[in-house]
Amino acid sequence: MSTMVATNKRSFGSVLWDYLTTVDHKKIAILYLVAGGFFFIVGGLEAMAIRWQLVTPMNDFVSAGLYNELITMHGTKMIFLAAMPLIFAFMNAVVPLQIGARDVAFPFLNSLGFWLFLFGGIMLNVGWITGGAADAGWTAYAPLSTTSPGEGVDYYVLGLQISGAGTLIGGINFLVTIVNMRAPGMTYMRMPLFTWTAFVASALILFAFPALTVGLFLMMFDRLFGSGFFDPNMGGNSVIWQHLFWIFGHPEVYILALPAFGIFSEIIATFSRKRLFGYSAMVFATVLIGFLGFMVWAHHMFTVGMGPAANSIFAVATMAIAIPTGIKIFNWLFTLWGGNIQINTAMLWSLGFIPTFTLGGMTGVMVAAASADYQFHDSYFVVAHFHYVIVGGVVFALFAATHYWWPKMFGKILNETLGKITFWFFFIGFHMTFFIQHFLGLMGMPRRYWVYKEGQGLDLGNAISTAGAFLMAIGTIVLLYNVIITSVKGEKVGGDPWGARTLEWAIPSPPPFYNFKQLPLVRGLDPLWIEKTEGRDGMTPAEPIGDIHMPNNSFLPFIMSLGFFIAGFGFIYQKYDLAWLSLVFIGMGIALGSMLMRSVKDDLGYHIHKEDLVKEAKE
Amino acid sequence: MSEHDVLNPKEMPLNPEKATLEGKNKFIGFWFFLGGETVLFASLFGTYLALNGSTNGGSSSQELFGLELVFIMTMLLLTSSLTSVYAMYHMKNNDFKKMQIWLGITVALGLGFLGFEIYEFYHYIHHYEFTLRSSAFGSAFYTLVGFHGGHVVFGLSWIIALMIRNAKRGLNLYNAPKFYIASLYWHFIDVVWVFIFTVVYLMGVL
């Protein structure tokens, strides 16, 4: 096919334009991967600066103010700009393929979601170059955040608002994709677990992000327009922010963790050469975690003073989540049991995840005990706990997914030796950094302090913790090297390099832009595996070859997001001079204008003709 | 179904808004979005309920609110909900002209509502000096009711844009889902208003 040849020799400009306008979920996945990876590295550098500041007592590597900015930006960036988009990268790359769809339900909105996230992420970081990033902690509690001088927190508020809108759009897109776009025979109870977890996580996004949206609006009005939601002098109450933030914030943990569980479920089943043990129990546990995840947010607020009744209710609800999570842990273990286990990098991350995450879960039950939490609260014990959950759960999953799905996304397997080196450096470094922090916390070291004194028994622990951070950094650098060397030298692999079970492996790597030439007929759980056990190479098609409908590319999502980005500056700087309001009008004009254009201009997509598909198959 | 059939259907099906995959996606996706909007307004209602007594020595809801205006606004919005049901009824019967007329009435009623709301805010600001900055109550009131008003503005612009864009070509399978979800949005605005007049105004004057 002539266009295929042309794609191989395109100029840089045309490739760039292609990515700026793409609505293809596989390309958007790559955009998410690159952007999320970039923010992950920047956030990691911030973490290194934090650890270096704490390597010795009374260190003066950074100032107190800069330290506050570092911890705030590290936390915010890792959650919103690294973990979320990287999860979205794999959801985009894999979910449509796993359910046998040619595209997502709303390709245009998918692209809009990415560009909103990226512009929001950039906005969040603009503070670094305009004289101070956000410094009120990633939770931005009022009144610290409402009284923080400068524009740092304003950038936090506007940046999160814009990228949050993108996430909400992405969540709705995946919900509808999974509901409406499944291939013939792909019933709900035949969906791979990663798709199930993506589905539940998207539902959580839908119900959790609006609370953050409102919280950020209230914060924005307080900081920029003189309202008094969180200002006691005007009758306001800062606890409202805490509730709104955590009504969003706790489900957010599961928005990240559930897809991570899904990733491990795929990998463990594939490399144990066994069907996932207790599939329906896993689905049930996923839904139950999602449901319970909404009723526990106030466990972040035990020491606020809600009283024993409220604290008890939220403590019990929180501990209840250990049950479905325990179900999952046992199901992974039973999947391994008796399996024909193949240990490679993806599998190493999965095996490392089980004990690591279990540790995080155990300390989770400890901090869930409201009375004990008065001791743990705001100490390094909590820091250790949530890094065990988020790094041990989510980041390990992202590394595992990178190795597992890299061949599907790029057609090459990441170097296994380098992968294993990355794993061991990162795994050992991680436990060195954070295991000791449990004890630092129990010894009374508070979180978010920029220095600690000599002679309090904290020196050695902090030095070990910093050394561990360097091991993690080395592991990450090796991974980056691995990505480069694989891209340059790696050998092309076929569609199914792992001997895997699910639909995404039934098509070439990387997949053609229309994914499936003929939609596959799904005959059970692990559809590709079923066909293999019956001696067939690939899926049985559910339809004859016919015309394929594809969506048109569009530059509007980029323009729209740029409009909101510009308006954001106007909102911030009008607090100094109302002339800046002109930027609000310009930016909103661009954004709303592109929405209007999208509404009035017909966009019906195009068809790939049957004859071209047949011809391509022959070539 | 080819592009031509979508834009020029030989015969309109009974449910043109769900006749194409795009239509089905829009329909489901928009309902999901409304589920999210519910949480958004719940957060605003919760904030309002937490702060409606925090007048900071300024005007309280009992001093400010008059029920006559709110009653008229409520009637306008409730009626506009019925007229948009009529519009969708005619859409399903493939009677484009009548649909446009009923949508036009909906828009007119919505504009009336909006006018009263602007007058109400103006009244509070100039006669009571009650603003976003007066007190936490003021902040919460203007934010909740203002968010609803913002939704009304967006909904009206949306419906007007659809009416103008499609005025000449009539109904097809491409624009029917658009009209349908715009009307869902309009009903949702009414749903929120029912709680606003109950929780903010009626409970405010008690």
Add this chain to the structure above:
Amino acid sequence: MAEKSSLHPAQLDYERQKRKDEMKQQVVTFALMIIFTIISFSMVIAEIDKLFVIPVIIVLAAVQVGFQLYYFMHMSHKGHELPAFMFYGGVFAAFLTILALIALVWW
């Protein structure tokens, strides 16, 4: 693309008639909504005891919203199972949010 032009004329007439009947029902629903609204307003104007009025007007509002959802927004029709499920998911989260912001902010 479930329903193409293959509908029998008689069936088409039947569907049209059903819709017409339903439209009448919509008008009745609307009348009820107006009546509920008037009851709410007049109860407040009549200055009946707060403890009685507040629960009643909230119930009336909820019923009115139910009408709006099930009749005006057609949630009673077929094919609305998932929309209803997700919408009630939102209502559940909304309920918890409001409850917390009423009960757990001031003490």
